Every structure is written in C-alpha cells, then in structure tokens.
Amino acid sequence: MNERASRASDGARRVPVPILMYHQITPSPAPQFRKYAVTTEAFDRQLEWLAAHGYAPVSMEMLYRHRSGVDGLPPRPVILTFDDGYRDCLEHAAPILAARKFRATFYVLGRLAGKTSRWLIEERGLEIPLLDWDAVRALQAAGHECGSHGMSHPHLTRLDPAACRDELLSSRHILEDQLGREIRHLAYPFGDYDERVRAIAAESGYRTACSVRLGWSAPDDDLLALHRIHVHGEGSLRDFADNFRRRRTPRELWRAATRALRRRLGPRG
Numbered sequence: 001m002n003e004r005a006s007r008a009s010d011g012a013r014r015v016p017v018p019i020l021m022y023h024q025i026t027p028s029p030a031p032q033f034r035k036y037a038v039t040t041e042a043f044d045r046q047l048e049w050l051a052a053h054g055y056a057p058v059s060m061e062m063l064y065r066h067r068s069g070v071d072g073l074p075p076r077p078v079i080l081t082f083d084d085g086y087r088d089c090l091e092h093a094a095p096i097l098a099a100r101k102f103r104a105t106f107y108v109l110g111r112l113a114g115k116t117s118r119w120l121i122e123e124r125g126l127e128i129p130l131l132d133w134d135a136v137r138a139l140q141a142a143g144h145e146c147g148s149h150g151m152s153h154p155h156l157t158r159l160d161p162a163a164c165r166d167e168l169l170s171s172r173h174i175l176e177d178q179l180g181r182e183i184r185h186l187a188y189p190f191g192d193y194d195e196r197v198r199a200i201a202a203e204s205g206y207r208t209a210c211s212v213r214l215g216w217s218a219p220d221d222d223l224l225a226l227h228r229i230h231v232h233g234e235g236s237l238r239d240f241a242d243n244f245r246r247r248r249t250p251r252e253l254w255r256a257a258t259r260a261l262r263r264r265l266g267p268r269g
C-alpha cells in the first residue's frame, strides 16, 4: 500500500470515483472525430484543474482493491482512462501527464497494435494510427497502467461465444506476452456488453471492465460494467468541471450535454 492510500484508508470505506474516458489527445483533431479528440491545450487545462482541486489519480487496480475492501484510496480519487491506444497517446498525452504528475490507464487492442483504427473507416470515414508494442511498453515504463480493449474492436454482443472469448482471452494473453505483466482490466469496445459478454469477461480473468454507461462509479457499481464520464472533445473547461460538482444521474448528465450543445450552437432566432 502506498503512503497516500494508507493515510486515507479509514477502514477502506467504499467511495464513489469519477472514471474519465478519453480517446485521442491531439493538437489538430479531425473534424469527424471531434467528439472523441481532446486538444493538447484543453487536456493540459483539465489536468491543471484536477490538480488545483486536489484530485489524485489512481489506477483501475487500486479501484479494484478498494472496492474489494483491501485498500483505501487517497482523498478525491480520479481515474483517467484512454480507449483504443492511439499513437497520439504517447506523443501528446504522455508528456502532459508527466508534466502534471498524473498517471492513466490505456486500453489497447491485441491484434491492431502498430496498425490503424480500421473500425472507424465505416463508422466515421477516417483511420488513426495506433501505438505499436514498443510505444505501449514505453507507456507502461512511464508508470501507466495498460488494459485490454479486445483484439480488433468488434461489437462483442454480435459475436458468437467462441469469437467473443477469443477477443477477450487472446487479447489478455497477447498483452501479457508483450508487456510481461498480468492483465486484469478491460474496456468493452463501443462499451458494448450484455450478461453473456460480462460472463465471458469474468471467465477470461478480468477483475474490472469499463462500459460507457455515463456517470460516476458509485461504491456499488458493477466491477465488470463500470460507469465512466465521457470527456467530450468539444466541451469547455466549465463543462469538464461540471462533472465534479457532485455525482450526477444519467438524466442530469444528458441535460448538461444538451445545454453545452446549445451554447456551442449559439442563439437561434
């Protein structure tokens, strides 16, 4: 147990935790990926805001141990997660994380490392380069946590059980071979899961799995379908800070998102 966690262990009372979901950090987002691409400048301001408000980054492993009643967490914990493993994570996110002394969790794809985000061609008409294994190892060496995002980014609920098992179990094995470390954390591609996928994730040895159900992760959140907060690429710093006012219900998050959209569209006559 590290010093901060032991200081805060107070009987390991389970606390709500905001798990932020990022995808790409880049100085120049592609227009069709704007919702998922946070600029380097905005990301730096968000980390500055978190640090100024006393938020301490923790890992999924720390959350798992906390929710299992083993360890406490520092006051004001926050988890930063990055889905898909874009190459920009090493180039643009990692230097800002290091400068602000933050650590994050990167979910990468077993079969697509060093390739491109092929699934986005049909969905959004673009491809973005992905981290290769050396780059993923560099993130791990910098103190970040790596987890699985499956093999090839399919909708898991549309696969038969054998193919789903291959996505979840094979990706864990490939990551373990490449990183020399046990892989225990997963993020479902597209946040797509159901009871069957959840059961296969458990059988495949994952301790946590992130969904894209929106909101803070409550103390009784399902460890294999964790809630997250989508950091919208077009949101302002105020929109970002709004996520931390208190735990909000999905309905409140939806209202805030539509308000932010109205602000961006400007007054309409």
Ligand SMILES: [Zn+2]
Pocket (backbone or CB within 6 Å): 083, 084, 149, 153, 188, 189, 190
């Ligand atoms: Zn993804």
